[in-house]
Amino acid sequence: MRTIALVAFSGVQSLDVSGPLDVFAEANRFLSPQASYRLEIVGLEHGPLQCSNGMRIVAD
Secondary structure (H helix, E strand, O other): OEEEEEEEOOOOOHHHHHHHHHHHHHHHOOOOHHHOEEEEEEEOOOOEEEOOOOOEEEOO
């Protein structure tokens, strides 16, 4: 299993986080568990991060 870590920060555009997450999550549907991706959101700050559109995300 490979880890994909996406870095998020206050003011990030939500599409820049959710888009890549969706791509790798969809790839996981076609891969064996051993070849799949483990997805993480890494924050530059502690706690919820507010995206540019007001949506909040929480880093792992």
